[in-house]
Amino acid sequence: MRFRILPLMMVAMLAVFPAAVAQQRAQPPSSVRLYVFDCGKLDIPDVTPYRLKKEDLATNVMSVPCFLVAHPKGTLMWDVGAVPDSAIAPGGSGTLRVYGTSSKTLRSQLTEIGYSPADITYLALSHFHWDHVGNANMFANATWLVRKLERDLMFAEPPSPRTEPANYSALKNSKTVIITSSDYDVFGDGTVVIKSTPGHSPDHQSLYVKLAKTGPVLLSGDLYHYPEERKLHLIPTTEFNASQTIASRAAVESFLEKSRAQLWIQHDFTANAKLKKTPAFYE
Helix, strand or coil, X not given: CHHHHHHHHHHHHHHHHHHHHHHHCCCCCCCCEEXXXXXXXXXXXXXXHHCCCHHHCCCCEEEEEEEEEEECCEEEEECCCCCCHHHXXXXXXXXXXXXXXXXXXXXHHHHHCCCCHHHCCEEECCCCCHHHCCCHHHHCCCEEEEEHHHHHHHCCCCCCCCCCHHHCHHHHHCCEEEECCXXXXXXXXXXXXXXXXXXXXXXXXXXXXXXXXXXXXEEXXXXXXXHHHHHCCCCCCCCCXXXXXXXXXXXXXXXXXXHCCEEECCCEHHHHHHCCCCCCCEC
């Protein structure tokens, strides 16, 4: 009897499961949504490169968020963490370069809101540093939006010590759009715009998202790292081009004033902790 019932149960489950999956799959939203994922943290051991002392900071720890923009015309992943999912133990955590840690996989957080990597239309990275590219290979089938100097550096030989080429190697063969304009309107309606902000890296960029209820938001990338850095007008010693950083920051501050956008400093641990995380979203 036991062996007769089990196949019937399996058939019933197989019949129901596809429908359940279909119901859970995310549908295009009627207006722009911004999802924030917990992609870990960086416990920075030495803050002197930021011209700061530990006592100057609320915390030396930096957040590592990842973002999904869901637009009626498609989706955009913005920055994809430090620790790749493959390095995170089931039910545990993963570590990269000693001080980068994460306990949640990006894939599981996407699944929770009804998306898979195959559902992502575009991938854009603020820059090539290791703590922003951890899961880039996961989105190799998306269209990669990147600026030339940044892409050239990512595949240079020998590789830069500030990145992990193995974590984005699949992007070399991805469909790619080389951004040549200062502002790149991703969906053509002004709601999602990639803005050129060079200095921290050769072709660093930030992301503007215009949300109907929340209002406009600018995701900083690494234009700033700590809020104290912004308050005290400090330029880190590790910038690719300090003069460019100064100019980019001035341009962004002017843009923020004109657009009345909020600046979300991505590595601001205290501010990031207050943001709604998936499955919640901003709209």
